Amino acid sequence: MANRVWAYVDQFKSQALLASWEVVFTGRKLADQLGSGLTVLVIGSHLDALAKAAIEYGADEVLLVDDPSLEDYRASPYAAALAGAVGENKLDIFLFPTTTRGREVAGMAAIDLNTGVLVDVTEIKLDGDKVTAIRPVYAGKLLSEVVCNAKPQLVTLRGRAFEKPVPDAGRTGTVTKLPTVMAEDEIKLKVTGYQAAEGGVSLTDASVIVSGGRGTSNNSAEPPAEITDESEKEIWKAQQGFILINDLASVLDGAVGASRAAVDAGYVPYVHQVGQTGKVVSPDLYIACGISGAIQHLAGMRSSKVIVAINKDPEAPIFKYARFGVVGDLYKILPPLTAAMKERLEK
């Protein structure tokens, strides 16, 4: 009998994103509660190592759609492969990671399987086979309870919101290869290349984030004489602060974040933006430097476990959310803080 709980593994170049194993591990728990097995679906190319890992993280059955035409992620053939794998199987719950690809594939699956999708949930409760999930809305300013009144109930899980997956090398399971569904000439999209992200840890995966705001431009150092434009001067000044922020982030194996004000002023690129129109993050440690704490920024980071704020203005709203605050100049505090952390972490 087919399993009633399924999980989808998102991979890139045959490597699973960590959020995928959180999904498999959570799927295992839900399957146990329902007295069902867990089926894990992986779509891509060269997937044998992933199949083995999926079993270690909790799969009883692994379905692989493994074909050279699926090497690069493309929405249509992936969605078609997923719909083909589900076929006539009657499942209750299908979990996905909320990655860029996971979100997209799940959305398309909702159309193909004539159901709905609960996106980016942070909590799941089971009542019989019925899922009630909690998801942040308005970038976490509010929480919404959501249910899907059709089956399968498609759910994408927010990364780092569920239990940390632990592999068990002793587990066993079956691996079945399924045929690919779309022929290359039916696919109206080609992948022509990749440009790797600039170095550094990505914000969504980071367990530590060091962020900078407008306050980084509050720098007494003078820019080199060849910079004459006022806004270029300001950017230069702020970027010296982001160098210090990057130094601390490197020592902590963390990512560099920024407020919208810092991004809009051109200090750092948009990939670093935390907040309602940037990334919503929830690291274990968030160090805000020269960030006053606008409501849009707070919405994007307030669920961080420990918040540290360094700001010259004692009235800055960020201090209300901070476990530890330093009222002071980030240019004076950051270098000794980086040195002190380096010493304590024995780096």
Next chain:
Amino acid sequence: MKIIVCVKQVPDSAAAMSVEDGKISWGDAPLVINPWDEYAVEAALRLTEAQGGDVIALSLGDENAKEAIKHALAMGCSEAILVNDPAMAGADTQAVARVLAAAIQKIGGADIVVFGKQAIDSDVGATPSMVARLLGWPAVTLVSEIVECTQSEIKASRAMEEGRQQVAAELPVVLSIVKDYGEPRYPSFMGIRKAARASVPEWTVADTGIDLPSAVVTWPNVMAPPEREVTNEIIEGSNPEEIAAKLADKIMEEKVL
């Protein structure tokens, strides 16, 4: 080239949200065009500026959605359509996608349909891919750069976790645009005047030619997030080195590293 850009009305991102009597409230904050959708409008306008053609703004919502539509018109869209049907109150993403896809067909299709990355109210971000699936068109989501666009093909970069994926897709196509694409223009004075005078046809769901899709996803409860009990502790000292050392010890004590 015919482009349809889908826009949504949302509470301003600066709004402090609350729940009153089980209903979501944004206080006296204004309703604005979804900030992500401004990038979508910008991309649509730049495409027609390069290729020739028109941009139609399409929105699903009530009377309030007119502000989002006016903004899109003021930025330079040539016409707009509002699907306004009280039966769509409480609609979920797939129901919205079905109505938008039907409206797009009713308009007579398009070469390109453009969306913002997601709406900042519901934060679902699945409408573009669902609409693409319903139309049977390629979905090129999270576009950070449009490299080239001809009458038959678009080349674009997509922002993914690992960096940028470069793709080439046959038209017609559904795009969603991210902020890296480039700053949206401000509405011009002439644009605002034109938008104020524009008449916006209103359609019901039946006008789009489909039966009312039912909501599959419902949200029985909305609540404020639990108050976080944070003990604030200000670290002080006689010099930055002393403050830094104290703060470093405190961070280590939290055992988050």
